[in-house]
Amino acid sequence: MPTIHFVLKDGNTxxxxxxxxxxVMEAAILNNVRGIDAECGGCASCATCHVxxxxxxxxxxxxxxxxxxxxxxxxxxxxxPTSRLSCQIAxxxxxxxxxxxxxxxxx
Amino acid sequence: xxxxxxNDFITRVGPGTPAGALLRRYWQPIALVEELEEKRPVRxxxxxxxxxxxxxxxxGELGLLDRDCPxxxxxxxxxxxxxxxxxxxxxxxxxxxxxxxxxxxxxPAGSKLxxxxxxxxxxxxxxxxxxxxxxxxxEPPAFPAxxxxxxxxTHVFAFKGLFECNWLQALEVGIDPAHASYLHRFFQxxxxxxxxxxxxxxxxxxxxxxITKVLREFDRPDIAVESADYGLRLTSLRKLSEExxxxxxxxxxxxxxxxxxxxxxxxxxxxxxPVDDTHCYWYAIFTSFTGPVNKQQMRDQRLELYELPDYTxxxxxxxxxxYNIDEQLNETYTGMGNDINVHDQWAIESQGPIQDRxxxxxxxxxxxxxxxRRLLVSAIEATQAGQxxxxxxxxxxxxxxxxxxxxxxxxxxxxxxxxxxxxDRKRREQSSWAAARLTD
Ligand code: FES
Ligand code: FES
Ligand SMILES: [Fe+2]
Numbered sequence: 001m002p003t004i005h006f007v008l009k010d011g012n013t014x015x016x017x018x019x020x021x022x023x024v025m026e027a028a029i030l031n032n033v034r035g036i037d038a039e040c041g042g043c044a045s046c047a048t049c050h051v052x053x054x055x056x057x058x059x060x061x062x063x064x065x066x067x068x069x070x071x072x073x074x075x076x077x078x079x080x081p082t083s084r085l086s087c088q089i090a091x092x093x094x095x096x097x098x099x100x101x102x103x104x105x106x107x
Numbered sequence: 108x109x110x111x112x113x114n115d116f117i118t119r120v121g122p123g124t125p126a127g128a129l130l131r132r133y134w135q136p137i138a139l140v141e142e143l144e145e146k147r148p149v150r151x152x153x154x155x156x157x158x159x160x161x162x163x164x165x166x167g168e169l170g171l172l173d174r175d176c177p178x179x180x181x182x183x184x185x186x187x188x189x190x191x192x193x194x195x196x197x198x199x200x201x202x203x204x205x206x207x208x209x210x211x212x213x214x215p216a217g218s219k220l221x222x223x224x225x226x227x228x229x230x231x232x233x234x235x236x237x238x239x240x241x242x243x244x245x246e247p248p249a250f251p252a253x254x255x256x257x258x259x260x261t262h263v264f265a266f267k268g269l270f271e272c273n274w275l276q277a278l279e280v281g282i283d284p285a286h287a288s289y290l291h292r293f294f295q296x297x298x299x300x301x302x303x304x305x306x307x308x309x310x311x312x313x314x315x316x317x318i319t320k321v322l323r324e325f326d327r328p329d330i331a332v333e334s335a336d337y338g339l340r341l342t343s344l345r346k347l348s349e350e351x352x353x354x355x356x357x358x359x360x361x362x363x364x365x366x367x368x369x370x371x372x373x374x375x376x377x378x379x380x381p382v383d384d385t386h387c388y389w390y391a392i393f394t395s396f397t398g399p400v401n402k403q404q405m406r407d408q409r410l411e412l413y414e415l416p417d418y419t420x421x422x423x424x425x426x427x428x429x430y431n432i433d434e435q436l437n438e439t440y441t442g443m444g445n446d447i448n449v450h451d452q453w454a455i456e457s458q459g460p461i462q463d464r465x466x467x468x469x470x471x472x473x474x475x476x477x478x479x480r481r482l483l484v485s486a487i488e489a490t491q492a493g494q495x496x497x498x499x500x501x502x503x504x505x506x507x508x509x510x511x512x513x514x515x516x517x518x519x520x521x522x523x524x525x526x527x528x529x530x531d532r533k534r535r536e537q538s539s540w541a542a543a544r545l546t547d
Binding site: 040041043044045067 | 177218219220223224
């Protein structure tokens, strides 16, 4: 199972193991990682699962689709080049060690 | 006797359990067709600890969805059947039989939320009066061409009933040929004429001896268990005299059914389906080899014991199953009336919500149970290892199945080995629908 390291708002890191196929959002919610809200439950309509993907991993992700791009326009925290919606990132073996930064706010 | 761990391993079937993973590889009965014949064809159903809503849309198509609305979890079993699907009464979200979200009416005009919502939906099919569901992964297996599935609708009747205990002990009563001589003993024989639709009340095939008398007076059956491509075949011999021997052949169809003779004209194909770990439904298809089944009479007989809408037994542990001392002294072995379904229900429910098999002591008559548990354990382990299990068949393999022969009759003592085959053949030749399938 790939490991994901979530860098939290207070600077601490939570590491969780999650099965391949799960989304980064699901891994966070199921492990009670704070700072990712995911109100819509992963159907790409709320933008409250916003995260910053560590640059070392960002390039490995498939491009966001139109729906995600549109939603990224309206995220609550600062929009950065490495912004993604965590519900749209499905875990694959190559993402083992993925580092995710939780933004300051989702609302 | 088995360990507590092993007992859990073979009895518990909730999501994520090893035995649950095995049973989810097969079609499972989930309702009777008659349950969706009411004014509003929507039913809440529970299978292996999971909750679903079963419904028929306005076009008559069946759907099986997870019961909790994907919006905020309200109960879709109270939904409105309209506009091509089932609508949640909370905020009006509408789902079709495939689980596709058709409308989220409170969202702003132009909202695309609906396109990203999908309620889990599961395949369902109607067979001989029962609605079967497949809640496992991937493709379901094909239905074997057993008698109960190929007989015309006029010749089959389906019913069900609730047992308040684990499914496995319910199945294990059906593969225990010895208990009928005790649990179902009647001290007097009724006229066999009034036996229509009842088990263990008619005359054995090829004789006029009531089965009640055979069971009562010949109470040490000689039991043989053989493996079959569909599971197990059990043959119980009761030697009546030098000349004649009573032969009873019953079958276990893996993973959870048995096929047994009910009377000379009908067989019973019965599944034991876990509702959760401590409740199960029996679902039976009664198949007639002679004329059409008198469905009204069969249903009325069963509704004397079973209460709608949940097919719960009127006799149960809260009223001691109708136990009566005088009756036990003079008429029946149990004192619980003439309906043998009550006897079986008492036997298995009295073993506890999940029988504690660390305390049991099996005898030689339990060899069918032992053989079945071996099959079950190896199939669960195979499933854990991602390997095939029995009866996961494709359409070609399914077409090759028939029967399985299940016979209760009296044979010449020197011909018991071929009696089942011969009696089964004779029954088929005389049957309008079964004769058509005989190949030679
Ligand atoms: S969870 Fe709502 S957009 Fe990701
Ligand atoms: S909970 Fe079902 S529509 Fe809101
Ligand atoms: Fe019985």
